[in-house]
Amino acid sequence: MTNKKKTNLLDQARAKHPILLNVALMIVAAIAIGYIALLFVDVFTSHGQERHVPDVRNLTLEQAVAKLDAAGLKWDISDSTNYDESHRPGTVLDQDPKADSYVKAIRTVYLKVNAMHARMVALPRLTDVSIRQGMALLRSLGFKNVTIDSVASPYKGLVLQYTIDGRHVAQGKMVGINSAVRLTVGDGSIDITGPDAILDSATIDSIEEQNYQAELERIAKESRSNND
Template identity: 35%
Template sequence: MSKFLSYLKTKSFRNNLFAAIFTVIAILFIAFFSLRYYTKHGQGLNVPALKGLQFTQAVEKLEALGLRYEVDSVYMMDQPPGMVIDQDPNAQTFVKDNRTIYLTINTSQAPNVKFPDIEFKSLREVQSLLEGFGLKVGDTSYKADVSRDVVLEASFGGNAIKAGDILPKGSRIDLVLGDGFGNEEVDIPNLIGLTRDEARFSLKGSNLNLGQITYLGEITDSANAVIIMQTPMQSDTLTQVKKGTLVDVILSNQPYQPVIPND
């Protein structure tokens, strides 16, 4: 032990100790600056805004900055073909040189999708289902059926379609829905002498609807104008119509005078 303590006091030990400390510092210094050089610490650039540009314009910007790119595509019917829809990383993100930027481009040709099974589903359910397949609801019409707002038929371009048919993505699908009334018939109410609001209330109670409203002569107060004619009107040959039928009316501000047959 005494020899070891004596060695610690020698000049040789001090020289070796200083050399070891210097070597460790030198290694750390070289490693630190080598890492900074390798990672280009503090060097880079901000990603340019590419959304909304045509693909060729976006590529020119990226190549001028020394950035690489990869491309994916989607189809959006309401956007111009070849336009950049999305980018990753986003604009103004700080990145290193030679970083890959991922672009999503709107393709010019709509991909095909299989038409889903929508028969006898509710309109709300069908809207969500079609949207999930990249399709849209077009015109809707109604036909007599006991189901209300349930899809009975579907067509594209005037042709009937069924589940499994191949359609371009983004297509608008026309639907025929049930009116909820079926073929059940109700008595035709007499609306003569009623105002517009009174007629609407009366028709609602009979599961009928107010159709075209026409005013006859000078109208000074439409709220108090009364019905002088209706179509359809109850007669010896017609007493009932299907539920949901539209009843057209003609109104006038002239006082209603019922026709009394002569004896």
């Protein structure tokens, strides 16, 4: 009897206020859906579950991965193209998030890993060019370890010979940009006269002013060819 009365009351309410009843039902449904959604968000975002980020810098990639796995964290390599001589090849240079921070369990730790070797480039033409052009070419390719020796010569500022890590390397060969380059340059202390001296001076100027861009293009082509 009681159930029939409740049913009758519900039917009467629906008949008298159909819109209000529908709105009330929609509100109840929205609250229920919102609650269920929050439960799913908690599950998928690991709400309240934080992980301590260990310090994996200066570790090998294998050691870093083992440490992150043990901490329950995901990982990915963000950069492995740069070579830092002050660190061992293949070691972790930096990480994001930083060490000793706390993150969600689903957070990925990004690792910057030292390359296994320095970037390789085709060796440019370094002899019979001015020291200014030779240094510009080397710097544009990324060489930093460059020393200059002077020897007695009629041709001041002209690169007469060079070594790469203490040995001669042919033009166009692939070398690491961390190689030690030594340039031997004429000091102009020997005085010569005649057409040869004028010609050589003009040749130096011509190489410096006209062939610089052509040399860069040739180096780029050789590098692409060697990489292929």
